[in-house]
Amino acid sequence: MGKVTATYLVHDKKGNLNKKAEDIALGLTVGSWTNLPQLEKDQLEKHKGTVESVTELESDSAADQYLGSSRTKGLLKISYPAANFSPDLPAILTTVFGKLSLDGEIKLVDLELGKSLAQQFPGPKFGVDGIREKLDVYNRPLVMSIFKGVLGKDLEFFKEQLRQQSLGGVDLVKDDEILFENPLTPFEERITAAKQVLSETETITGEKTLYAVNLTGRSRNLRDKARRAVELGANALLFNVLSYGPDILQELAEDKEISVPIMAHPALAGAAGSSALYGISYSVLLGKILRWSGADLGLFPSPYGSVALKREEALGISNALTEESAVHRAAFPVPSAGIHPGLVPQLFSDFGINSVINAGGGIHGHPDGAAGGARAFRQAVDAAVSGVSLDVAALTNKELGTALELWGGVAAK
Ligand SMILES: CSCCC(=O)C(=O)COP(=O)(O)O
Numbered sequence: 001m002g003k004v005t006a007t008y009l010v011h012d013k014k015g016n017l018n019k020k021a022e023d024i025a026l027g028l029t030v031g032s033w034t035n036l037p038q039l040e041k042d043q044l045e046k047h048k049g050t051v052e053s054v055t056e057l058e059s060d061s062a063a064d065q066y067l068g069s070s071r072t073k074g075l076l077k078i079s080y081p082a083a084n085f086s087p088d089l090p091a092i093l094t095t096v097f098g099k100l101s102l103d104g105e106i107k108l109v110d111l112e113l114g115k116s117l118a119q120q121f122p123g124p125k126f127g128v129d130g131i132r133e134k135l136d137v138y139n140r141p142l143v144m145s146i147f148k149g150v151l152g153k154d155l156e157f158f159k160e161q162l163r164q165q166s167l168g169g170v171d172l173v174k175d176d177e178i179l180f181e182n183p184l185t186p187f188e189e190r191i192t193a194a195k196q197v198l199s200e201t202e203t204i205t206g207e208k209t210l211y212a213v214n215l216t217g218r219s220r221n222l223r224d225k226a227r228r229a230v231e232l233g234a235n236a237l238l239f240n241v242l243s244y245g246p247d248i249l250q251e252l253a254e255d256k257e258i259s260v261p262i263m264a265h266p267a268l269a270g271a272a273g274s275s276a277l278y279g280i281s282y283s284v285l286l287g288k289i290l291r292w293s294g295a296d297l298g299l300f301p302s303p304y305g306s307v308a309l310k311r312e313e314a315l316g317i318s319n320a321l322t323e324e325s326a327v328h329r330a331a332f333p334v335p336s337a338g339i340h341p342g343l344v345p346q347l348f349s350d351f352g353i354n355s356v357i358n359a360g361g362g363i364h365g366h367p368d369g370a371a372g373g374a375r376a377f378r379q380a381v382d383a384a385v386s387g388v389s390l391d392v393a394a395l396t397n398k399e400l401g402t403a404l405e406l407w408g409g410v411a412a413k
């Protein structure tokens with residue numbers, strides 16, 4: 001029988017960690033145990049939660065100074081039998097961290113599915129390999145740009161901004177996550193316009209570009225809207241997954257007619273993941289859960305951008321999206337927010353070749369426009385992959401030189 005294993009970071013009274021673990025294992029499953037009659041124990045054995053391990057942690061940071069002498073912190077690893085829940089994320093998340101998430105200083109920091117349970121989830125339909133095949137790009141990180149300033153603008157503005165981003169050499173362009181259905185650039189018209197523009201730019205550059213249109217609106221309409229998008233020629237979807245829930249993402253990913261990559265945006269993630277004491281770790285929230293549910297690309301704030309995550313958190317997300325799995329493809333990690341060409345060596349050093357470098361302002365803010373910004377990123381990526389410093393590369397790459405003058409360069413640590 002399969003199981004799910006949760007690891008919790010708890011802050012509690014010294015000497016109480018083992019009792020807390022037992023209370024959780026029983027409280028979230030059979031309720032009580034020791035005083036039950038043997039017959040009942042036999043009946044309930046297959047439903048009882050199990051304490052796998054309890055590890056007390058040394059206090060290791062300024063934040064822990066507030067633990068005080070009477071408290072401690074530790075990791076509690078507890079497994080729950082699959083007999084207790086249906087094999088879907090709403091049931092699993094409610095089982096392991098439903099009521100418990102409201103019960104004081106406790107954070108869900110890891111979640112592991114037994115293989116039979118993991119096989120109930122689709123994982124990325126395309127993932128790293130499938131997206132590389134669509135683009136015919138294999139030997140470098142991908143570059144993605146983000147529409148900016150489209151709200152309140154018309155379709156001609158949209159088409160020209162897309163044209164410039166694509167001519168500059170980005171591999172993907174995504175809607176900003178705040179672009180919803182609107183009368184000036186309606187969903188279906190953005191798709192058909194993008195199809196025409198990207199066909200034109202491909203004849204000029206010889207390179208393909210994926211456009212991730214933002215799939216928005218009421219949940220009941222999403223599947224049909226996504227199918228319609230594909231019919232119209234959409235070649236990727238952007239999805240604000242946490243505003244809807246991972247099970248909706250899974251519904252889209254499992255639908256055979258929605259045969260395009262799905263890009264998961266981290267909007268709202270800070271509400272659940274930013275506290276050191278409460279909530280859900282980003283590696284679970286933006287990594288494992290989204291990969292299991294079918295995200296082909298997972299966006300998250302980089303460690304050095306405008307809404308920076310701690311480096312170990314960003315690397316934890318990337319690892320959760322890409323780590324070896326006997327069940328699911330790897331999804332592309334997409335470190336984002338406040339990214340400019342000068343950060344490419346550090347991004348490449350941190351996230352490696354199978355990553356997508358994503359920028360909005362770092363593309364559109366370039367003095368030579370979006371095309372210039374895109375070129376600067378491609379030049380920086382080529383330099384990083386070849387082991388050439390940006391300063392040297394800038395000598396023969398005008399757009400990169402301009403970008404470094406404007407935003408500076410960061411040598412990889
Ligand atoms: C917070 S991760 C997703 C980044 C994003 O959606 C975005 O618009 C970033 O724009 P920027 O101008 O900071 O590159």
Ligand SMILES: [Mg+2]
Pocket residue numbers: 146176177178
């Ligand atoms: Mg955005």
